[in-house]
Amino acid sequence: MLGIVVSRADRASEHVGDHLRDLSDWSAVECPDHPDAAGPAYRTDGAQLREFDAWHLHLADAADAFPADLDLLVFASRHSGETGPLLTAHHTGNFGPAEHGGEDDALARACPHAHSRVLDALAAHAPEDYEVGMECTHHGPTDVGVPSMFVEVGSGESEWGDPAAAEAVARAILDLRGVAPDADPEPETNGADGAIARRHLVGFGGGHYAPRFTRIVEETDWGVGHLAADWGLDAMGDPAANRDLVDAAFEESAATHAVVEGDRPNLEAVIEGLGHRVVGETWVREVTGVPIALAGRLEDAVTAVDDGLRFGEPATDADPDAEFETVALPAELLDRAQGIDQERTRELVAARALAFETEENGNRVAGRAAVTSRGDFAMTVDGIVDLLRTAYDSVERREDAVIAREETFDPEKAKTLGVPEGPKFGRLSAGEPVEVNGRTIPPDRVRSEREDRFSL
Template identity: 85%
Template structure:
């Protein structure tokens, strides 16, 4: 069930609340006493709404004000800043002193999956002149009781009073009915045991600015969700990561996350994250593993090497089971090099279409080394495709059990010289398949051609 908080101290929040009540039918219902609550709670299908007299930044245990504990709590709020018309969402807490509500060095429970969902909903409903974005973790409350976030209208009085903006935020909040706070867990570990560890595709973000375009890009372009974000100024407020190990750990715990992206160097922070047992990853890794079972990723990285060293995944990996069997086979180096010399993009497509994973070089741009395949048949399909690619560049290609034999007829300069053809434009014409005249004689192109054979071992 979705819980919605409206603060009567915030006119933008009240404005959103008015539109919430207009968009769907609500029924009043009894609610428990709460020191900051005002009036009854209201119920509609999948949601409960309650007003509060206090600023929501300073509320404590807001979930206790609802008749039934919500699965997810959303604070309808205003956003203040110099950012122009903006609809935004963020989690709450303090990486350092609590200057705007909540407790020092404390974080509320984030809702990464719902946060990703509401960003999409805001983009769907936003008026044409409004941007949509996400912010770092930067104010209270810290004691909420359930996963929560703020969804806001910004960034000044004209927008706080704008009915179109208020309606957009109200619609986005209502779209959260039935949406889980967290991404579903999945098994991970090289044994992929059903009884083994599980993780969620949640990230903690460290570094960067208050507004977080890098992390917003991750949310929009991968299947990973983002929990707490400590911007550069938040890291400065927190101080030495080793001295604040408990707070670093809380960022992961309150985000239900085991992975982090660090924007910038921050070597001490990276070391502390690793010491706590969490993993720092980059955007390349997130994009590479999107759609691929993490248990399979773990096993393939353990066999072929990490994504950071060039491992990439094929199309079949997204449909494979976490415990899918595979074998690794070296690709024939000379054959692969020749194919990529003919058409590098097509060669990669052939490998991607049939392999679970494959090694690369040159920053992931060039296929090299081994492939992991679910069966020998998939490996054969890759080789067959490469052989067909060679046929576009050779006159004939023969596949044998131990080798591929490719033949082509090419212009032979020595034969041309023997027939008295001078080097220069006539060489070019013969090479292009045109006859030439030499001392009153016609030299046809087939007189100056030789067959070249390339052999590629399998």
């Protein structure tokens, strides 16, 4: 069940609340007493709504004011800043002193999956002149009772009273009915140790509006829980002296992975020491769609994503326990094929391999690959052989090698026939006859067969 908090102290929140009531049929229901609640609770299909006199930031145990068990609580709120028309969502808590509600060094339970979904919904419903984004964790409340987040209209008086913006936020909130706060769990490692992971990240570093983490949410299947921007890390202080708070960021985000922006070796050491993993944005993008446990096994068997591992199409939604073997890709054959068409060569390898090594920022295939069978390896080579046929007159595949032949212009034959170097060489090379001392030299007279052999 989705719970929605509207604050009478917040004009924008009341405005969103009006649109929420207009967009669905609500009925009053009995509700528990709560010191900050104002009036009855209202219920519609999949959601409950209640108003409070207090500012959202200072509410405590808001979930206790609702009559039924809640899975997710959303605070409809305003955003204030110098950011122009903006619809935004973020989690709550304090990485340091509680200057705006909640407790010092405390974090509310985040809802990374629902947060990703509401950003999608805001983008779908936003008026044309509004941006959509996310913010770092930066204010209370810290005691809510269920996973929660703020969904906001910003950034000034004109936007707080804008009916189109209020309706967009109301629609996005109602779209969360039936949405789980967390992504589904999956095995984190291969084997029977029972370790699981969700596609949730904790973010450390960067600016308040978190462009890197916004990209991750928009462009990958990973959600972001708590996010300590640069200023939040400054407020927290020495990571080694605040290990409990760093660990709480993971626990309250249901996360085991973090992305750290900037050079922060002390923080990374604390994260790793707590048993969590620091990954880069490239890793997050490459592992999108690939089972986490399988990705880890492939990194162990071939190389790390940071060192050039890339995943092929078969890895997407594969069994985490899929069997595979590592094979050496034929280096000379790869080099020649990539000289003909680098992009197509990469596509051929990615179509059959679970994973493969690359260089040049992932653009050029090189080294080894992991395949589920020798048949997949053979079909990859077959595809590369077909690519070679576009550049050679004939290509023969043998058990231990690929033999490619082509007829090419032979400068020595041309010289023997008296053809001077220069433009006539070029015309003969292009397949045109030339005149030399009153004789016509056809191009086939100055061609020789060249054979290239590529070991398998």
